[in-house]
Amino acid sequence: MIQGAGSNVGKSMLVAGIARACVKRGMSVAPFKPQNMSNNAAVTADGGEIGRAQALQAMACGLDPLVDMNPVLLKPESEIGAQVIVQGKRFATMKARDYGKQKSKLMPPVLDSFRRIGKDRDLVIVEGAGSPAEVNLRAGDIANMGFASAANVPVVLVGDIDRGGVIAQLVGTHAVLPPEDEALIKGFAINKFRGDTTLFAEGMDIIAARTDWTPLGIIPWFADAWKLPAEDVMDIASRKGGAIKIAVPRLNRIANFDDLDPLTATADVTVEIIEAGRPLPGDADLVIIPGSKSTIADLAHFRAQGWDVDLAAHVRRGGHVLGVCGGYQMLGTEIIDDDGIEGAPARVPGLGLLNVRTVMVPHKRLALSEATYLATGDRVSGYEIHIGMTEGPDCNRAWLSLHGRNEGATSADGKVMGCYLHGLFAADAFRAAFLASIGKPVTAHDYTQSIEDTLDALADHLEAHMDIHQLLTLAG
Template identity: 60%
Template sequence: MNARALMFQGTGSDVGKSLIVAGLARAYSNRGLIVRPFKPQNMSNNAAVTPDGGEIGRAQALQARAARVAPSVHMNPVLLKPQSDVGAQVVVQGRSRGNAKASEYQTLKPALMAAVLESYELLRTDADLVLVEGAGSASEINLRAGDIANMGFSRAADVPVILIGDIDRGGVIASLVGTRAVLPEDDAAMIRGFLVNRFRGDPALFAAGMEEIARRTGWAALGLIPFFPDARRLPAEDALGLEAAALAKPGAKLRIAVPILPRIANFDDLDPLEAEPSVEVIRLRPGTALPGNVDLVILPGSKSTIADLEDLRRHGWDIDLAAHVRRGGRVLGLCGGYQMLGRSIADPDGIEGPPATVPGLGLLDVDTVLTGEKRLVAVTGTAAGVPFSGYEMHMGVTEGPGRARPFALIDTEGPEGAVSEDGRVIGTYAHGLFTEDRQRAHWLASLGAAPSTLAYEAGVDETLDALAAHLERHVDLDRLLVLAAG
């Protein structure tokens, strides 16, 4: 099968590339096409486990769901998971290849192109259409040498490009025309057209703007896409999604506080809770104290547990958390948060930094030793007798007397996690707990909330269908298919 392909690049980060690819994947799937999403290089600590035991960016997993296919490591062959301001773990075709500083990674990119092109060709073998997502900005000409994420891939694989600009942040004419101005001619020739995303107001008021962009760039105007408010119901690609203000919920019965730490990972664990009308999720920013009247504190996953634990202490949240527990409050640690709740975290091999052993928060009677082998596995089981399904994605082994009081029973492996003697502090490596409606309803009921009627997973699919219909109305999908044919 000789699949058609089209690449969507942006004038900058967070212009809506991931969302548009997801919506198009659902729209073309609805038309009966076999669609595969593909992102050559992604940078995100929000990852998903694939059926073959690898990991890819969460956005590509959502795009696979939109296309109604199982996620594959080949949909995101290079995944960078930031561990510090200057370094990241490098994951290639689902498996960690170690860590690299930004300057070191630039020298790795040419060698990684082979893996990128191999994965792309594998996806093409059983697809009608491959929708490719770029990364960051198409105009980062300072990074063009050895590029595998944007024009470097487009040129190597001969995939035409659609450029996306975001009018909501302002300056969309300048960003699109400016991209044309700085791109080398051979790169600019790969761009067939442009989309303007997140428009608010009367489209007629920007008709002249679309015409002017087309005149100055020579690219076809393919759609002015109105703002899609239900995008908040879909998992965000990266931590930029956490910067948006939380929705006010004056009628909320439960308050859940979450410290937002610099290296937060797999934060989409929070999405089902934020979707609950009766739940207010309070995102604690640095300099903000833990409120004294919250029902539950969640310590989320972390890409660098020891460093994030240090930040938690720097902001005084360890003191606030201890006071919360003394008042009878409840705490849930997920993955890295679970590790923080124990007595100690040892990193003898220097996986996260210099070899060290640091004291944990001491709220669970367990100790963690970080190891080089990453556990990547889908899990099903029960917690408090209620079913759940999710996944584990972590480095490290956690043991101790607290494990005699497990949080869950995994179907294939037995006891998992730990619970404090009074039952108020829980740690688990299981991500995705709250996407299971019955498990989430159990948690809310145990905290005193009314029964939940939210069908979270069904809501995600409904939103993808609505997004597909939204794009059908405002984008020339037939012309995109013609362009994809080359």
């Protein structure tokens, strides 16, 4: 189990890299994360949803994503509450305090999933969440030491030297853990080192002496990490590419923004995440309104920033707009939630850029889908993960064919489009054709192969700087 001495130490990427390294050694490997918190979900081959990071880790293992790889997924809907997904399906919506009281009851399904995912495999690599040093959360824990103890899994603790204070991160974790939890940690590694790793040799010795954990290596900063799908939207914000400018307003509950990953990986494209309080840029070629976990609340947030005014001006200048899922719903004339599915019952006006309206419905649609881009006949693969049904005159100008039915809507002038299908831009031919249709041709780029190549490079990076053999020895 790879645990972190803090959040964002690189656990997800390390699990993917170690998994690919072991696959290249000829082993049968699977990823596992007991509990994840993310609105960036992936639809699985067995009809559920898991964290996007576990889908990437499955790819590193050469596997289709399955619900057992991430049995508990928390999808924040407000500052204090989240939807709880258990083994791929909605379990409940809870406030954080209530979830804290109930989470121990989820250990049995977590362990069931762990046993199933490990059946007939050489190795399962488990990813923790946050930090085990948060001992105030230890009671009922299923994400870190609670799981490691229940499943009797040896732990490797990873520190992030890029933030500074890495010796304190690791030695401090050792100091605050109860003895039975500390005994589960067998090794440690330092991640995100910039420069000459030999300069931290003494630091490694100090940590090893104070903890009695086995040092597994100092891992230099992996420069190509940006080429892998992002788990956090903030990982996209710093990616600058080419002359084509795509602006993406950062919604409070932005969800399933993996639609942006293939665009950020395209040499001719710059994707700019627009934070609250900033206007939408006047020189954007395309504005993408992404998915949302709370469409009505995020529409209110959108208006509060003045982005509705900016977007209307963008359209008047001849700019293009694409709404995906929740963004598609916002572009219509009205969103109707009479049953209070997203919160209090409400009917709110949309942005009015598409002549469609959305009615929220209790059933969430989860599906892997194959579609055709009607303008060119290009095939695309994607997924649907939404509540709500959208209908209206602009649906008569659908731009996708999905399972034999029309999907999506287009404004009369062709400048504004929306659809429910995520993952479109991973299809190279569609991506090129769509950008060409807005007058912005791009250089050909094999997106999926670039991810595979980056996973291979990451595996080689870890083989060079991390003692994989010793890690496997610790894993038994």
